Amino acid sequence: MLEIIGSHTLVPTGKEALWKIFRYRRGAEIFGEAEPADYIYQIKSGAVRTFKLLPDGRRQISSFHLPGDIFGIENGSTHRFTAEAILETKVLIAGRERVFGDDQEMCVFSNRELLKLIADSLERAEIHVLLLGRQSAPERVAAFLLDMDQRLRSPEILVFSILRRDIADYLGLTHETVTRCFSMLRDQRVLSYSGVSHRQIVVHDRAKLAQLANGHGSKDDAKLWYSNKKSPGPLRSIKDR
Amino acid sequence: MLEIIGSHTLVPTGKEALWKIFRYRRGAEIFGEAEPADYIYQIKSGAVRTFKLLPDGRRQISSFHLPGDIFGIENGSTHRFTAEAILETKVLIAGRERVFGDDQEMCVFSNRELLKLIADSLERAEIHVLLLGRQSAPERVAAFLLDMDQRLRSPEILVFSILRRDIADYLGLTHETVTRCFSMLRDQRVLSYSGVSHRQIVVHDRAKLAQLANGHGSKDDAKLWYSNKKSPGPLRSIKDR
DNA sequence: CGTCACCTTGACTGTAATCAAACATGGTGG
DNA sequence: CCACCATGTTTGATTACAGTCAAGGTGACG
Numbered sequence: 001m002l003e004i005i006g007s008h009t010l011v012p013t014g015k016e017a018l019w020k021i022f023r024y025r026r027g028a029e030i031f032g033e034a035e036p037a038d039y040i041y042q043i044k045s046g047a048v049r050t051f052k053l054l055p056d057g058r059r060q061i062s063s064f065h066l067p068g069d070i071f072g073i074e075n076g077s078t079h080r081f082t083a084e085a086i087l088e089t090k091v092l093i094a095g096r097e098r099v100f101g102d103d104q105e106m107c108v109f110s111n112r113e114l115l116k117l118i119a120d121s122l123e124r125a126e127i128h129v130l131l132l133g134r135q136s137a138p139e140r141v142a143a144f145l146l147d148m149d150q151r152l153r154s155p156e157i158l159v160f161s162i163l164r165r166d167i168a169d170y171l172g173l174t175h176e177t178v179t180r181c182f183s184m185l186r187d188q189r190v191l192s193y194s195g196v197s198h199r200q201i202v203v204h205d206r207a208k209l210a211q212l213a214n215g216h217g218s219k220d221d222a223k224l225w226y227s228n229k230k231s232p233g234p235l236r237s238i239k240d241r
Numbered sequence: 242m243l244e245i246i247g248s249h250t251l252v253p254t255g256k257e258a259l260w261k262i263f264r265y266r267r268g269a270e271i272f273g274e275a276e277p278a279d280y281i282y283q284i285k286s287g288a289v290r291t292f293k294l295l296p297d298g299r300r301q302i303s304s305f306h307l308p309g310d311i312f313g314i315e316n317g318s319t320h321r322f323t324a325e326a327i328l329e330t331k332v333l334i335a336g337r338e339r340v341f342g343d344d345q346e347m348c349v350f351s352n353r354e355l356l357k358l359i360a361d362s363l364e365r366a367e368i369h370v371l372l373l374g375r376q377s378a379p380e381r382v383a384a385f386l387l388d389m390d391q392r393l394r395s396p397e398i399l400v401f402s403i404l405r406r407d408i409a410d411y412l413g414l415t416h417e418t419v420t421r422c423f424s425m426l427r428d429q430r431v432l433s434y435s436g437v438s439h440r441q442i443v444v445h446d447r448a449k450l451a452q453l454a455n456g457h458g459s460k461d462d463a464k465l466w467y468s469n470k471k472s473p474g475p476l477r478s479i480k481d482r
Numbered sequence: 483c484g485t486c487a488c489c490t491t492g493a494c495t496g497t498a499a500t501c502a503a504a505c506a507t508g509g510t511g512g
Numbered sequence: 513c514c515a516c517c518a519t520g521t522t523t524g525a526t527t528a529c530a531g532t533c534a535a536g537g538t539g540a541c542g
Contacts, residue, residue: 052371055457060374062367075360080367111352118359119316125366126303126321130293132373133301133413137530164489172374177530179490197539198489214296378498405521418498420522438507439521 018108019092024085030072033082037074039093040108043067046089049166050081061170063124064162066151070117073099087161132172140171141181142212145191149203157194158201185209259349260333265326271313274323278315280334281349284308287330290407291322302411304365305403307392311358314340328402373413381412382422383453386432390444398435399442426450 021044024030030041033052041048048065062081065071072083098108109117131140144167149158164175164182171178182198185191190208194200203209262285265271271282274293282289289306303322306312313324339349350358372381385408390399405416405423412419423439426432431449435441444450 052367054371054375055455058375060371062370075357080364111356115352115356115359116316118356118363122359122363122366123321125363125370126293129303129366129369129373130295130301132370133410134295134299163487169374174531175489176491176532180530183490199539404519415499416521417500417523421498424522440507 018098018106019094022091022093024089024091026085026087028085030083030085030091031079033079035079037072037077037079038096039072040070040096040099041072041083042070042092042094044090044092046091047086047161048083048089048091049086049162049170050083051169052081059169060172061166062128063121064148064166064170073114073117075118086163086166137171137173137177138181138184139213140173141167141178142185142190142209143214144171145185145201145203146206146209146213149206149209154203154206156202158203160199160201259339259347260335263332263334265330265332267326267328269326271324271326271332272320274320276320278313278318278320279337280313281311281337281340282313282324283311283333283335285331285333287332288327288402289324289330289332290327290403290411291324292410293322300410301413302407303369304362305389305407305411314355314358316359327404327407378412378414378418379422379425380454381414382408382419383426383450384455385412386426386442386444387447387450387454390447390450395444395447397443399444401440401442 019042024046030048031037031039043065045067047067048069048071049061050063050065050071051059051061053059063071064086065083072079074080094108098106099114101107104110131143135143145158148160148162149155152158164178167173168175168178182191186193188208190203190205190212192202192204194202260283265287271289272278272280284306286308288308289310289312290302291304291306291312292300292302294300304312305327306324313320315321335349339347340355342348345351372384376384386399389401389403390396393399405419408414409416409419423432427434429449431446431453432442432444435443
C-alpha cells in the first residue's frame with residue numbers, strides 16, 4: 001500500500017493521554033455530514049478527505065488532511081462535512097469536551113491555538129474560493145501539485161495516494177481533465193512519473209509550476225492543450241502508434 | 242442613491258464607546274490586501290465587498306457585507322483581502338487591540354464571540370467552495386438571490402446596489418452570464434423587476450429559487466437557456482419589439 | 483493469469499466566455 | 513428642463529474550455 005508520509009508535530013506535548021488511537025480502512029467513513037460532532041481528530045498516518053455532496057451526487061472535496069493535520073473541529077454541534085480515509089489511516093481521537101470544555105487544563109488546545117486552527121482553515125478556504133472561481137484547469141492542477149509538494153516538504157518523489165477522481169472533486173474538474181493537465185505538465189517536462197506507476201511523481205520545475213499556478217504562465221501554455229491534437233498530417237489509428 | 246437596508250444588531254451593548262464612525266464614498270477602498278490589519282470594521286449603513294485579485298486582474302469577491310456585519314478581523318497581522326465600499330457606506334471602526342488585547346474588559350468581543358465570528362466566516366467560505374466547484378451558473382445565481390433575500394429579511398422589493406459585475410465576480414461567472422440567468426428567472430416568473438430599474442427585484446417564488454439553487458430543479462430548467470433563442474419563426478429586428 | 487479499479491487518450495458536445503452592439507439609467511452641465 | 517455622457521445592462525453571435533461519452537491500456541491483487 002502506498003503511503004503519504006509527512007513529518008509534522010503530533011499532539012501537543014504533555015497532552016498525549018487525552019487522545020485515543022483509531023484505525024480506518026481505505027474508503028472508510030470517519031464521520032458523516034450532519035452527524036453530531038462529538039470528537040476531534042488528528043492524523044497519525046495516512047490521509048483523509050472531507051467533502052460535501054449535492055443531492056444529485058456531485059461532490060466537492062474541501063480538504064485533504066495529511067499526517068499531523070487536525071480535522072473535525074466544529075463550533076456548532078454537528079459536522080458540516082463527511083470525512084473518509086483515502087487509504088489505511090491511523091487517527092488520534094479526543095472528545096469534544098477536550099476542545100470546548102471550560103477547564104483549560106483538561107483541554108488539548110488553548111483558546112489561542114483553537115482560534116489559530118480555525119483561522120488557518122478559513123485562510124485555506126478563501127484561497128480555494130479564488131482557485132475555483134477564477135482559475136483555469138491547468139492553473140488549478142499546478143496549484144494543487146505545488147501545495148501538495150510543499151505540504152510534503154518537497155520530497156524527491158511525490159508519492160500520491162490521492163486518486164485522479166479525488167483531485168478532480170477538490171479542484172472542481174473531472175478526472176479526465178485532471179489527467180490531461182498532468183499529461184500536459186509531463187509533456188512540458190515540469191514533472192515525470194517515477195517508475196511505471198502514475199502515482200509517483202517527480203517534480204522537476206517548481207518555479208514553472210508556481211508560474212502556471214499564479215496565472216503568470218505564458219499564453220501559449222494553455223494552448224498546448226489543443227495544439228497537440230491539431231497537428232497537421234493524416235490521422236493515425238490507435239494501432240499505428 | 243439606492244441603499245441596502247438591514248435591521249441587524251449593531252455593536253455589543255455597553256461597548257459603544259470603543260468604536261469610531263467613518264464614512265466611505267462609493268468605490269472607495271477601506272483597506273487593501275496585504276496591508277497591516279490595524280482595525281476591525283462593522284457596517285452601520287451601506288455595503289462592502291471584499292476580494293482578492295490575480296496578477297492579471299481577475300477578481301474573486303469573497304463576501305458582501307451588509308449592515309451589522311463585521312469584517313476585517315485577521316488572526317495574522319495583515320489583511321488577506323481588499324475591502325471597498327459598494328455605495329456610500331458608514332462603518333464603525335475599532336482598533337485591533339479591541340479584539341486581540343489581553344484585557345477582556347477592553348475588548349469588544351469575548352473569546353467565544355470571536356471564535357463564533359471566524360467559524361461563521363469559515364462556514365460561509367465552505368458553502369462558497371461547493372457553489373463554485375460544483376454548481377452551474379443558474380444554480381449559482383439562484384443561490385445568490387436566495388442568500389441576499391434571506392439576509393435582507395425577504396423584503397417586498399429587493400433593493401440591490403450590487404452591480405452585475407460584482408455578482409459575477411462573487412459567483413465566478415461573467416456579468417453577461419449573470420444577466421442571462423436573471424433574464425431566465427424573469428421569463429420563468431420567479432422574479433420581476435420593480436419599476437424601470439433593474440436594480441429593484443421582486444422575488445415571486447422563493448420555493449422555486451431554493452429548488453434551483455440546490456440542484457433539485459427539473460432538467461428542463463437549464464435548457465430554457467438556449468431554447469428561447471432557437472424558437473422557430475422569422476427573426477425579428479430589435480425595432481420590431 | 484484474470485479481474486477490477488484506475489488512468490489515459492480520443493472524439494464530440496455543451497455551457498459559459500468572449501466579442502460586439504444596442505439600449506437604459508443616472509448624473510452633469512448648459 | 514433637456515441634451516449629453518459615462519456607466520451599467522441586455523441580448524445576440526460566435527468561440528473555446530472543459531465536460532461527456534467511449535474505448536483501450538495498465539497496475540495491483542487475488
